[in-house]
Amino acid sequence: MRQAAHIFKKEFKSYFVSPIAYMVISIFLVVVGWFFFSTFFLFNQANLRNFFALLPIIFSFVVPAITMRLFSEELNVGSYEILLTMPVTFSDVILGKFLAGVAFVAALLVPTLAYPVSVSLLGELDWGPVLGGYIGAVLLGASFCAVGIFASSLTRYQIVAFIVSAAICFCLTLIDKMVFLFPRTFVGVLEYLGADFHFYNISKGIIDSRDLLYFLSIIFIGLYGANIVMQEKN
Amino acid sequence: MINVESLTRYFGDILAVDRINLDIRKGEIVGLLGPNGAGKTTTLRMLTGFLRPTSGSIRIKDYGIREHPLEIKKLLGYLPESAPLYHDMIVYDYLHYVADIRQIAKEKRLPRIRKMADLCGLNEVMHRPIGELSKGYKQRVGLAHSMLDDPEILILDEPTSGLDPNQIVEIREIIKKIGKEKTIILSTHILSEAEATCDRIVIINQGKIVADGTTESLKQSDSGECVVNVSLKNADLESVRKELTSIDGVLSVGRADDDGGGILNLRISCRSSADIRGDIYRKIKGTDWILLEFYRETQTLENIFRKLTREN
Known part of the structure; x- marks a missing residue:
């Protein structure tokens, strides 16, 4: 566990050494801010529902960009060999890298706290859904991070890792929008598989154990998959 | 350990x-x-x-x-x-x-x-x-x-x-x-x-x-035979071979790469148990060949390495 903390610290720091981190943060803020505020005043309602509705689809692209380097870069440079010959276990490595990704997603969300603050100046803002929305956003980000880490452990090419994980996250986001294409019996199942559906529930301010369980299972499956890939490599 | x-x-x-x-x-x-x-x-x-x-x-x-x-x-x-x-x-x-x-x-x-x-x-x-x-x-x-x-x-x-x-x-x-x-x-x-x-x-x-x-033991274990190089002038291969193979301990006499000019470069491989350089010298002295070079090849790690890794 202590080893995981050291790896976490190193990975999180190295995000802020390269300019990519700042680029991802700025692009994220510009895109979210523009989409959110361009329609905000038309609705004339003091809530953040539209902001949170944007997150799943935007995270599907942003989170893979954050996680793509975590393993691929090490595999490409060869430092993977150095990492694994130090006294650490696979789970230390995976956990450290995963938490670094999640922490970066959280850092990404911090500047957006300006939105609820400024909206609350304009009218009565219900803080319950906002809190739920942020909890949901971190869970969603963590799930996509787990998927991204799995994709990154597969290949030494960052771009391949990005495309694979973006594709998976995109499917998870959109699957419940496609239910009309399938017979009625599948609707419940497909809806349950959709990350968007569970995130929407939480961002209404209702924290349901089913939704938590969904995100935790995605995280577990992603990290376990990465573990299997690492075992196979050695 | x-x-x-x-x-x-x-x-x-x-x-x-x-x-x-x-x-x-x-x-x-x-x-x-x-x-x-x-x-x-x-x-x-x-x-x-x-x-x-x-x-x-x-x-x-x-x-x-x-x-x-x-x-x-x-x-x-x-x-x-x-x-x-x-x-x-x-x-x-x-x-x-x-x-x-x-x-x-x-x-x-x-x-x-x-x-x-x-x-x-x-x-x-x-x-x-x-x-x-x-x-x-x-x-x-x-x-x-x-x-x-x-x-x-x-x-x-x-x-x-x-x-x-x-x-x-x-x-x-x-x-x-x-x-x-x-x-x-x-x-x-x-x-x-x-x-x-x-x-x-x-x-x-x-x-x-x-x-x-160890390096030494590798060199020793390998040296079942050693090589003596000789360069001669005014000699032909056939007679040299005939003379030298009559020495006890010489296994074969081969021609090394030629640099022309009537100089005969020879590799004489012999059993390493006996040092026969003296015998070779005496044999050459008894003829009218001109001895230009005469040295024994020492076993180097390089030779051993090449021998061990080039086979098959």
């Missing part, structure tokens, strides 16, 4: 390491030699626990690699081939990170990093990103990394590859200096390096150990 038994590793259908047995005592400096693709790196990677053996066992001290990989990793310092490091990190940060992971106590950390920086000559580059360093410096950072927590066993995969001659000498000095207290296994395909630094040499070819011993 290190005990390897019938270690085997396949990559798919390709057999990379074939039933290797190796016993390394404490304090030995062992050089692993072999042509490219012989299985040196694969063997070292299995010793460090980076690759899992297909079959066979590795025991280091009292730990088996399958049951206690973590304990073994703590005992080992490893420098992979061409020292792949984190390019965006500063040397100091990197060594600090390694110290964290290797769980060096807080108060020992700085003195230890300082000592390694002195030993490996890193003081001028401590605050530069690793990616900007020259290959020699990267190699030294890798070396500092491998020795940081004073491990009992050091495994170095081609520690001098890609370095200039001055740096090679420096790294060799470092290895010799630390080799007094530590067990070191290093792989190389530079023979003179192995001869200069190692107590014991293991030659691997096509995944198998083909020779194992």
Whole structure:
């Protein structure tokens, strides 16, 4: 566990050494801010529902960009060999890298706290859904991070890792929008598989154990998959 | 200290390491030699626990690699081939990170990093990103990394590859200096390096150990026959061959590459048990051949290596 903390610290720091981190943060803020505020005043309602509705689809692209380097870069440079010959276990490595990704997603969300603050100046803002929305956003980000880490452990090419994980996250986001294409019996199942559906529930301010369980299972499956890939490599 | 038994590793259908047995005592400096693709790196990677053996066992001290990989990793310092490091990190940060992971106590950390920086000559580059360093410096950072927590066993995969001659000498000095207290296994395909630094040499070819011993014992065991080179003028091959093969101990007389001008270059291979240079000289003296050159080829590691790895 202590080893995981050291790896976490190193990975999180190295995000802020390269300019990519700042680029991802700025692009994220510009895109979210523009989409959110361009329609905000038309609705004339003091809530953040539209902001949170944007997150799943935007995270599907942003989170893979954050996680793509975590393993691929090490595999490409060869430092993977150095990492694994130090006294650490696979789970230390995976956990450290995963938490670094999640922490970066959280850092990404911090500047957006300006939105609820400024909206609350304009009218009565219900803080319950906002809190739920942020909890949901971190869970969603963590799930996509787990998927991204799995994709990154597969290949030494960052771009391949990005495309694979973006594709998976995109499917998870959109699957419940496609239910009309399938017979009625599948609707419940497909809806349950959709990350968007569970995130929407939480961002209404209702924290349901089913939704938590969904995100935790995605995280577990992603990290376990990465573990299997690492075992196979050695 | 290190005990390897019938270690085997396949990559798919390709057999990379074939039933290797190796016993390394404490304090030995062992050089692993072999042509490219012989299985040196694969063997070292299995010793460090980076690759899992297909079959066979590795025991280091009292730990088996399958049951206690973590304990073994703590005992080992490893420098992979061409020292792949984190390019965006500063040397100091990197060594600090390694110290964290290797769980060096807080108060020992700085003195230890300082000592390694002195030993490996890193003081001028401590605050530069690793990616900007020259290959020699990267190699030294890798070396500092491998020795940081004073491990009992050091495994170095081609520690001098890609370095200039001055740096090679420096790294060799470092290895010799630390080799007094530590067990070191290093792989190389530079023979003179192995001869200069190692107590014991293991030659691997096509995944198998083909020779194992000190440089001297390798030279002796191989020298069933030795070669005497002779250059003659005013002589023809047939009569020379007839005269010389009559000496007891000469096995054959062959012609070495010709440089023309009526000079006959000969390789006389003979049993090494008896020194027959005197007999040859006397034979030549009795004729009207002109003796231009006359010397015995000494057995070098190079010859042994080529003989062992070129066959089949």
